[in-house]
Amino acid sequence: MMDYSGILSDRVQSLAPSGIRKFFDLLESMKDGISLGVGEPDFVTPWHIRDAGIYSLEKGFTKYTSNAGLGVLRAEIAGYLHRRFDLRYDPQKQIMVTVGGSEGIDSAIRALLNPGEEAIIPVPSFVCYGPLVTMAGGVPVYVGTKRENEFRLTADELRAAITPKTKLLILPYPNNPTGAIMERKDLEAIAAVLEGTDIIVISDEIYAELTYGQRHVSIANIPGMYERTILINGFSKSHAMTGWRMGYACAPQPIIKQMLKIHQYGIMSAPTTSQYAAIEAMREGDADIELMRQEYDYRRKLLVDGLRKLGLDCFEPRGAFYVFPSIASTGLNSDEFCERFLLEEKVAVIPGTAFGAGGEGFVRMCYASSAENISEALKRLEVFINRL
């Protein structure tokens, strides 16, 4: 018998597996189960975008593209970022098409970190940043954001986390799982801390199109930040294209040049069919975004209103498609709450602890689900809470 644990990379083995899956296996086996757990749009990709992908297959466009992605697509992305977010990137030198936002995050981290260097990661946040930093030989430094600040990263929190070894700041806003956003004034405060350092920001803006009540502001728009920002975005959330695996990274040319090497050797090029679909999304997809955003907004308000009526403390989430209520008043911890809510009422939500320290006492509910599902889940939640 081989001892694989002695053979496999220590670094990889040190990564914790996701503990969430057991919940979902349970949900799958249930009749009438409702999931507010999945973190992706419930919409199917708009037909005209799917059709563009199909048409590219009919034409036989099945070869690799250039490493950085189709020139036409990069030009469209540059146009889109200017049109929607007032950002300027040179499509030839500063944009790389990636396999989802995730690959962009991975290659950005690997392009920057030397062994032992630190990356500051606000938590609660999506689960990939820490493990990717570890895999790159770096050290994740988690900074707990707070409910009283609506889970925004503050200048003081950032300043306290910076050491001589700090190389990166990951900025995951609009935020999964809290729904927090960073407004211009918040970003300016962060910029003031970073000014004069060599810290690079990886700004994960995959939910940039999904904000409610105000447009998203990129940190790359704050004076002095453009040259130290790697912008990560993609089509998954804005255009309901998760399965196409289409993202992009934008950064100053010297950074993109190095990221492109990692991409070139690890990936070659992003899927060609998806790239053609993405061109259509950029050219004709703005109206789709608005339609879906409006729908999410209705559901967001429905869910927040319902939770508050049940007496759960819940700040107004202004981005992404998540609500992050406190369940402290129930007397249960996050894991207990989620397990019992699923077993007793067949509704799946995610414990805040899955998203790092500071998540205890909270659960994540995703409102990328029909109003009908949300209403039913709220009914069951009421029954559940009243029984406790």
Added chain:
Amino acid sequence: MEDVLRLLEKDARFTPQQLAAMTGKKADDIEETIKKCEAENVIIGYTALVDWDKVDPNAVTALIEVKIAPQRGAGFDRIAERIYQFEEVESLYLMSGAFDLAVVIAGRSIREISEFVFGRLAPIDGVTSTATHIILKKYKDKHRVFANQEEQQERLLFT
């Protein structure tokens, strides 16, 4: 008001409380808006969208093109009125183009449809010709697709 109407058009079962939560308005105001819309016939009614093919395999729906001679003073309206008064008529539209009225009727059989066309529609004064098209299959109505949609299997469960 328009947001409430759009939401109700999507799902008439939304309660005033739900509509209030979704639009950020007061439930009382929503109720009032709806009552006003009903009174002014902006909201004409509420129905369920039924796929009758699953209930009665013999049920037939037909779209009938009707050409008419407009009448002095009343234009098309008077004849249209005479047509839409029939219970069987599901919908009726005045059209531009090659014909004047589009009549949609639902019947229990082809025979019932043909009896309607020859016995009731064609004899109306001013109706000059009809062309009956049988609807073979309903794919989509009111933004709803009738076929059972296949769900993608093995979705990633947690992101």
